Amino acid sequence: MQKITTFLTFNDQAEEAATLYTSIFKDSKITRVARLPTGHAMTVEFELAGQKYIAMNGGPHFSFATGISLAVSCADQAEIDYLWEQLTTNGGEPGQCGWLKDPFGVSWQIIPVNMGNLLRSDDPASAQRKMAAMLQMHKIEIAVLEQA
Template structure:
């Protein structure tokens, strides 16, 4: 078991969210579920905690109630191999009530913030030529979903 595990608080949708997330990533699965008993505070028999893995990384999801909600101060960053993966994840995670955001960020239908980051963007931003690196950053700052070709074109124009 990993030493540090991300723990996510949901208002009654932990099981649904875990099933959705595990459908999106290879090497993902529901590991276990714990249910509320007579001691509560949830309805006895309802799901309390779902343990799941996304791409081999362990998460816990709690049906904790409406007291706490997600915000952009915490996000899940996904290293995407190519534009096809960016497009697929962006579409799936914004579907059904998700919200696109700036610079590759979005919120899914559960309110969780994600960064959908093409690996190529990171390479372009890390370019040793400051003009090229800054052109990549400037292009990214003007986007919602990152479009690699547009970032590459901006970098090419910079030199």
């Protein structure tokens, strides 16, 4: 059993967000939608890659801040490219160093699973080059970091 569940409060797009997220991550699904008498979703329970989340429509006084994000460890560049495209299309915003905001304002970090190793080097000059390269990126480019 998952002890801690991420709870995301949207203005009025909880179901749309859960639908987008579950459409792009493998092993994901919407598990329950609690509806108001109007038929609109109040809460949406869903899983992304086996991790449980709850989304709620809370009204316009709720918004997301960049101080919290959902970090995705990607196996390779193809996965980074795919997720970046899916989450920035239709109103998403690219950020620096693998960060982005999706069309609903949720912050994500789309990074390679071996990001720490890509930035490390026993040679201080190499480590500086790698960090400098990463700081210039929006979407992470693994090959560029490997060559720096």
